[in-house]
Amino acid sequence: MSAEEVEQQESDFTKPLSFEEIQEKSDKYLMGTYRRAPVAFYFGQGEYLYDSENNAYLDFLCGISVTNLGHGEADLIEAIRDQADRIIHTSNLFYNQEQALLGEALIEHSFPGKVFLCNSGTEANEAAFKLARRNGESLSGDCVIISLENSFHGRTTGAMAMTGQEKIRKGFGPLIPGTVHIPANDIEALESAFDQYSGRVAGFIMELVQGEGGIRPMDKDFVVRARELTTANNALLILDEIQTGIGRTGKLFAYEHYGIRPDAMTLAKALGGGMPIGAMIVADDFTHLLEPGMHGTTFGGNHVVARVAYETLRIIVGRELLKNVEGLSDYFFRRLRLLEQSSNIVKDVRGIGLHIGVELTDHGPDVVRRCREEKLLINCTAGHVIRIMPPLNLSLDSAAEGLDIFERVIREFG
Ligand SMILES: Cc1ncc(COP(=O)(O)O)c(C=O)c1O
Known part of the structure; x- marks a missing residue:
C-alpha cells in the first residue's frame, strides 16, 4: 500500500464495513482465541447497541459488566475528549493529577x-499475587495462596x-507453584487448609460472587470466617471485585454486604x-510490602483512563445510581422467580443487585442465541447459567422490555 493510500485509510472508520467484511478480515488477521457471536456493533446509546444495519439490541451484558453506565454517556465522553485534548500518556516516571485524584476517590469510597x-x-x-508472595516471605517455609x-x-x-477451574489451566503446565484450591462456602475445608499449611498461608483470595463460575454468592458465615482466619494467621484477605465492584451488586463494592473489610x-x-x-x-x-522498583507498568493509570475512572465513580455516587440498582434488582428478581416457578428449564435464580444468574437445566447457549435474534444481549457461563448484567442506570421500562423477551424465549424451551 502506498503512503498516500495509508494516509487516506483514516476515512475507513467513517463508513461501516459490512458484517461479512468485518468477519472475513477478523478471521484472517486476528488470533482465534475467542468464540464470537456473528454480529458487530458500531454505535451505542444508553442501553442500546446498534449493528451495521441499524438494528437496536438491548444490552443486558454491558461488555461483561464493564459499561455499567450504558453507552454514549455524555459526561464520560466529555472527560475522554477533554483529557485526550490535553495529554494522553506520560508514564509512571512522573506525577499525574488524574491518578492522584482517582486514588483519593477510590480510598474515600473504600x-x-x-x-x-x-x-x-x-x-x-x-x-495481588506478588503482594501476597511478599507477605509470605516473612512467614516460615514455602508460602501458599489459597483460592x-x-x-x-x-x-x-x-x-x-489461582483460578480454580481446570478448563482454564489445562494445557499450560507446569503452573506456578504455591496455590491451593478449596471448595467455596465450605468452612471446614477452609479451616483445615489453614491447619495443613499453618504458618505458610500468605493470602486467601476469593470473589464474593463467583462470576465466570456461574454467579455464585459466598455465604456470610464463610466470608466472616475467612476474615478471622486470615487475620489470625497473618495472611492477606484479598477480594477479587473485578466483576462485582463499581456498583454491580448495589453497593459500590460487594464486601459492604458482608460487614468485613x-x-x-x-x-x-x-x-x-x-x-x-x-x-x-x-x-x-500492608502498603509497605511493595517498595519502589518492585512492581510497575508503563500504561497503568495513564491520564485518560484515570480521568475516565474518576468520572465513572463521580457519576455513580453523584447520581445516586445505587438506589436505582436496588429498585431494579427487586423487579428483576421478582419476575425471574415467577418464571422459575412456571418454567421447567429454570433451575435456580441467584445473585446480588444487578449481578444476576439464571441457571437452566439445559439449552444455555441456545437461549443466548435466540435472545440475540430477538435483539436482547445476555450471555451464558459455567455450562447453562444465563448471566444478566444490565446497566445500573437502566429504566424500568427497558427492564420490562428485556425481561419480556427473555421470558418469551425461555418458554420456547419449556
Ligand atoms: C472475577 C474476575 N477476576 C479477574 C478477571 C480478569 O479480568 P480481565 O479480563 O480484565 O483480565 C475477570 C474477568 O472476567 C473476573 O471476572
Missing part, C-alpha cells in the same frame, strides 16, 4: 490504604494458577466505564 493502577483485571490480580474451586481470576500465569481488593472492568484500567487497593497495614 478503606484506608493506597492504590496501585494497572490495565486489566488479570494484572490487578498479578499485583476457591470454581473461581476465576484471569488468564495470565499467576492469576491462572479486605486487606487488598482488585478492580477492573466497570472502573473505566469501558476504558481499560485495573486497580489494586491495599490496606494501610
Whole structure:
C-alpha cells in the first residue's frame, strides 16, 4: 500500500464495513482465541447497541459488566475528549493529577490504604499475587495462596494458577507453584487448609460472587470466617471485585454486604466505564510490602483512563445510581422467580443487585442465541447459567422490555 493510500485509510472508520467484511478480515488477521457471536456493533446509546444495519439490541451484558453506565454517556465522553485534548500518556516516571485524584476517590469510597493502577483485571490480580508472595516471605517455609474451586481470576500465569477451574489451566503446565484450591462456602475445608499449611498461608483470595463460575454468592458465615482466619494467621484477605465492584451488586463494592473489610481488593472492568484500567487497593497495614522498583507498568493509570475512572465513580455516587440498582434488582428478581416457578428449564435464580444468574437445566447457549435474534444481549457461563448484567442506570421500562423477551424465549424451551 502506498503512503498516500495509508494516509487516506483514516476515512475507513467513517463508513461501516459490512458484517461479512468485518468477519472475513477478523478471521484472517486476528488470533482465534475467542468464540464470537456473528454480529458487530458500531454505535451505542444508553442501553442500546446498534449493528451495521441499524438494528437496536438491548444490552443486558454491558461488555461483561464493564459499561455499567450504558453507552454514549455524555459526561464520560466529555472527560475522554477533554483529557485526550490535553495529554494522553506520560508514564509512571512522573506525577499525574488524574491518578492522584482517582486514588483519593477510590480510598474515600473504600478503606484506608493506597492504590496501585494497572490495565486489566488479570494484572490487578498479578499485583495481588506478588503482594501476597511478599507477605509470605516473612512467614516460615514455602508460602501458599489459597483460592476457591470454581473461581476465576484471569488468564495470565499467576492469576491462572489461582483460578480454580481446570478448563482454564489445562494445557499450560507446569503452573506456578504455591496455590491451593478449596471448595467455596465450605468452612471446614477452609479451616483445615489453614491447619495443613499453618504458618505458610500468605493470602486467601476469593470473589464474593463467583462470576465466570456461574454467579455464585459466598455465604456470610464463610466470608466472616475467612476474615478471622486470615487475620489470625497473618495472611492477606484479598477480594477479587473485578466483576462485582463499581456498583454491580448495589453497593459500590460487594464486601459492604458482608460487614468485613479486605486487606487488598482488585478492580477492573466497570472502573473505566469501558476504558481499560485495573486497580489494586491495599490496606494501610500492608502498603509497605511493595517498595519502589518492585512492581510497575508503563500504561497503568495513564491520564485518560484515570480521568475516565474518576468520572465513572463521580457519576455513580453523584447520581445516586445505587438506589436505582436496588429498585431494579427487586423487579428483576421478582419476575425471574415467577418464571422459575412456571418454567421447567429454570433451575435456580441467584445473585446480588444487578449481578444476576439464571441457571437452566439445559439449552444455555441456545437461549443466548435466540435472545440475540430477538435483539436482547445476555450471555451464558459455567455450562447453562444465563448471566444478566444490565446497566445500573437502566429504566424500568427497558427492564420490562428485556425481561419480556427473555421470558418469551425461555418458554420456547419449556
Ligand atoms: C472475577 C474476575 N477476576 C479477574 C478477571 C480478569 O479480568 P480481565 O479480563 O480484565 O483480565 C475477570 C474477568 O472476567 C473476573 O471476572
